[in-house]
Amino acid sequence: MSVTQQELDEFRQEVSAWLTEKNPGDPGFLLPESFMEVGTDRQFDYLRVWQRKVYEAGYLGMAWPEVYGGGGKPQVFQDIVTQEMAQQRVPFMTNTIGLNWAGPLILQRGSEAEKKKYIKGILSAEDIWAQGFSEPDHGSDLGNAQTKAVRDGDDYVINGSKIWTSLGSYAKYMILLARTSTDGPNKYAGLSFFLAPMQTEGITPQPIKKLTSEFGFCQTYFDNARIPADCLMGAEGEGWSIAMATLMFERGNVGGQAGGMAIMDVNVNDVLELARRSMRNGKPALEDPLIRDQMVQLMIEAKSNNLMNQRSKIPALASDYQGAVPMSGKLRGTELKRRFCQFAINLQGADGARFISNEAVDGGKWQRLYFNSFSATIGGGTSQIQANIIGERVLGLPKS
Amino acid sequence: MSKDIEFSEEQAMLLDSAREFAKRESSIDLVRARLDEDRAIPVAVWDAMAELGWSGVVIPEQHGGLGLGFSHLVPIVECMGRQLMASPLIWSAIAAHALSLAGTEEQKSRWLPATAAGAIGTMGLMEAGGNWDLSVPTCAAKLESHHLALSGTKVFVEDAAIADFIIVSVLLEGQPRLVMIEASSIDAATVNREVIIDETRRSYRLTLDGLQVPKSNLLLELDFAEIELAAMLLLSAEMAGGHASTLDLIVEYLKTRKQFDRYIGSFQALKHPTVDILIGLEASRSQVYHAATGFDAGASKNRELAVRTAKAVASEGCAFAGDRAIQFHGGFGFTFECDAQLYLRRALWGQHQLGDEVHQRTLIAPLLLADVG
Numbered sequence: 006m007s008v009t010q011q012e013l014d015e016f017r018q019e020v021s022a023w024l025t026e027k028n029p030g031d032p033g034f035l036l037p038e039s040f041m042e043v044g045t046d047r048q049f050d051y052l053r054v055w056q057r058k059v060y061e062a063g064y065l066g067m068a069w070p071e072v073y074g075g076g077g078k079p080q081v082f083q084d085i086v087t088q089e090m091a092q093q094r095v096p097f098m099t100n101t102i103g104l105n106w107a108g109p110l111i112l113q114r115g116s117e118a119e120k121k122k123y124i125k126g127i128l129s130a131e132d133i134w135a136q137g138f139s140e141p142d143h144g145s146d147l148g149n150a151q152t153k154a155v156r157d158g159d160d161y162v163i164n165g166s167k168i169w170t171s172l173g174s175y176a177k178y179m180i181l182l183a184r185t186s187t188d189g190p191n192k193y194a195g196l197s198f199f200l201a202p203m204q205t206e207g208i209t210p211q212p213i214k215k216l217t218s219e220f221g222f223c224q225t226y227f228d229n230a231r232i233p234a235d236c237l238m239g240a241e242g243e244g245w246s247i248a249m250a251t252l253m254f255e256r257g258n259v260g261g262q263a264g265g266m267a268i269m270d271v272n273v274n275d276v277l278e279l280a281r282r283s284m285r286n287g288k289p290a291l292e293d294p295l296i297r298d299q300m301v302q303l304m305i306e307a308k309s310n311n312l313m314n315q316r317s318k319i320p321a322l323a324s325d326y327q328g329a330v331p332m333s334g335k336l337r338g339t340e341l342k343r344r345f346c347q348f349a350i351n352l353q354g355a356d357g358a359r360f361i362s363n364e365a366v367d368g369g370k371w372q373r374l375y376f377n378s379f380s381a382t383i384g385g386g387t388s389q390i391q392a393n394i395i396g397e398r399v400l401g402l403p404k405s
Numbered sequence: 406m407s408k409d410i411e412f413s414e415e416q417a418m419l420l421d422s423a424r425e426f427a428k429r430e431s432s433i434d435l436v437r438a439r440l441d442e443d444r445a446i447p448v449a450v451w452d453a454m455a456e457l458g459w460s461g462v463v464i465p466e467q468h469g470g471l472g473l474g475f476s477h478l479v480p481i482v483e484c485m486g487r488q489l490m491a492s493p494l495i496w497s498a499i500a501a502h503a504l505s506l507a508g509t510e511e512q513k514s515r516w517l518p519a520t521a522a523g524a525i526g527t528m529g530l531m532e533a534g535g536n537w538d539l540s541v542p543t544c545a546a547k548l549e550s551h552h553l554a555l556s557g558t559k560v561f562v563e564d565a566a567i568a569d570f571i572i573v574s575v576l577l578e579g580q581p582r583l584v585m586i587e588a589s590s591i592d593a594a595t596v597n598r599e600v601i602i603d604e605t606r607r608s609y610r611l612t613l614d615g616l617q618v619p620k621s622n623l624l625l626e627l628d629f630a631e632i633e634l635a636a637m638l639l640l641s642a643e644m645a646g647g648h649a650s651t652l653d654l655i656v657e658y659l660k661t662r663k664q665f666d667r668y669i670g671s672f673q674a675l676k677h678p679t680v681d682i683l684i685g686l687e688a689s690r691s692q693v694y695h696a697a698t699g700f701d702a703g704a705s706k707n708r709e710l711a712v713r714t715a716k717a718v719a720s721e722g723c724a725f726a727g728d729r730a731i732q733f734h735g736g737f738g739f740t741f742e743c744d745a746q747l748y749l750r751r752a753l754w755g756q757h758q759l760g761d762e763v764h765q766r767t768l769i770a771p772l773l774l775a776d777v778g
Contacts, residue, residue, distance in 0.1 A: 309688035316691040321417035392677045402670035
């Protein structure tokens with residue numbers, strides 16, 4: 006199906022107008038920045054209603070097959086919607102794991118029955134999805150998962166626990182990585198992949214309170230939880246390969262996601278915008294030479310990160326130390342964000358000491374962003390581990 | 406929208422050949438052997454560079470140059486920087502650039518083809534007192550019938566003793582102007598070697614008092630910012646090169662030196678700052694090649710922002726790398742024999758020429774903070 010530029014331009018206008026009209030606006034309480042931070046029922050309800058509205062208007066899963074509830078249109082339409090959502094800063098699509106990881110996975114590797122059963126509910130936010138990969142004792146070592154799934158008649162019996170289960174309290178399903186065998190040539194061989202129903206006796210998502218005093222994720226306990234055997238995706242022992250395919254979607258290495266903005270992007274220009282309206286000691290903050298210099302340094306650093314990504318794609322200007330730019334991406338990006346959030350609080354004078362409340366600058370958004378920024382400097386390998394990895398794998402330094 | 410960084414086949418070829426050339430002609434042993442020579446590099450090496458066309462990279466083709474612009478000189482200068490090579494390349498190119506922009510036809514036809522062929526030009530822009538603002542020189546020119554009578558003193562004039570011509574900034578009737586001084590009119594006694602932090606270079610104080618040059622040696626009016634930006638771009642490229650080789654020096658030592666029965670590179674206290682130096686290098690090179698992209702398109706706000714940002718990032722990164730190179734070499738790092746001092750000294754020279762990172766950020770601030778949003 007070929008699409009003309011004119012069609013696309015008209016579509017962009019249509020979407021833009023729709024979003025402007027339907028943007029649910031300020032709910033009167035602080036919204037989360039991503040699905041990982043949904044902590045209260047009112048936040049969840051607000052976001053779920055919004056996603057359903059977007060889906061019902063035909064603006065979500067536009068490129069997914071019509072037969073399962075998608076729009077059956079070229080991807081370019083969905084991309085336009087996603088761009089416009091970011092542009093207008095409407096709330097994000099809260100069923101992120103379903104839309105971007107589980108959904109495309111089911112479309113890629115699932116059976117016909119699985120596609121029919123799950124896809125539409127993912128899009129409409131009727132069925133919220135959670136992820137059960139990480140375990141308390143094996144943070145980054147996914148292949149070592151110890152949660153057990155034992156076949157017993159028509160069921161699997163699950164025992165163990167998973168951690169960092171975002172939306173755990175609201176989820177209807179979980180993509181679950183569990184061990185069906187301890188035999189086999191290596192630790193990966195015994196892993197299997199389940200599309201597990203959360204409303205099952207013996208499955209208990211226990212909300213964990215974060216450093217922000219909010220709830221945003223759970224530790225999920227499995228205590229002799231019996232799930233139907235047909236929840237197994239693929240065959241026993243294929244868990245690792247399916248989990249890796251899921252991570253490809255999660256990291257955006259491959260396309261096929263339902264689309265729609267998944268996270269409220271905050272960047273250094275937002276901090277500049279805050280700096281412009283901030284006062285310190287009764288004077289505009291940007292008149293303070295030290296504040297100016299800190300702002301400039303952060304902006305230069307953001308620009309450097311951006312330029313590095315561009316330069317690393319030019320072979321003649323490649324780094325002497327192969328992988329320097331991509332391998333340092335997480336470290337650079339997450340540490341910069343942590344520091345610019347910290348700076349955003351420093352801009353606020355005495356109000357820097359406030360927290361999520363109506364009296365706080367922007368409702369306490371920056372304080373919460375700063376605290377939540379640690380999830381990225383810690384999760385997926387701490388910054389200190391990243392520095393070790395870069396030192397050893399990129400620079401070739403001896404192991405610590 | 407144009408790309409932030411563009412790099413052509415031709416630039417890549419220049420980068421490759423310059424890297425090979427600099428490795429061969431400026432090994433660390435050669436760099437050390439040259440420290441006590443009168444010239445920073447032997448005549449034969451400079452002649453070879455001219456032979457390759459590098460002395461004319463920024464000189465327009467109709468004046469005998471390659472007409473490729475600063476975007477193509479940057480990779481060459483970066484390679485010189487890697488090998489701690491001091492040569493007339495930077496300031497000769499800047500002098501040629503000043504002539505291209507503001508030389509009279511006579512000045513251009515006399516000096517541009519000659520410079521392209523390897524005649525050495527340099528610039529006298531700085532004066533005592535350490536001021537980075539070049540726009541108001543205290544050196545003066547006074548019109549006396551057919552001559553300009555010059556007065557005052559210039560400092561940090563690189564390669565003045567071997568230059569074929571020097572372009573100096575002066576105040577003429579209250580206006581900042583550039584004047585061409587040919588070597589033949591300079592009394593050797595007025596050119597005095599300065600003690601500078603980087604011993605690979607030759608820098609001189611030039612006394613103008615009593616010097617008379619023909620009126621026709623005056624260049625047309627020119628905004629000095631143009632000269633300043635071009636020089637900052639090249640200094641940044643040179644520092645990015647120095648930064649890279651400083652990192653190599655550190656990594657090599659951390660991989661081979663043992664203390665307490667362990668390679669010192671296994672200590673995180675050394676490993677992590679070394680990773681910071683690597684990331685700083687990636688930033689520096691990216692900023693330099695961004696500034697080089699589009700530099701030749703002419704003055705704009707973004708161009709000034711890009712060059713000053715490159716100078717800030719390169720200065721800070723290179724100086725930090727040099728500083729850590731000394732520290733990580735331990736007691737050996739404290740000696741002249743350890744090469745780390747050569748890298749640190751080069752870094753400090755580049756950092757303090759035409760404005761360090763704090764100075765640059767102060768000037769960038771109004772450009773950056775008013776720009777976005």
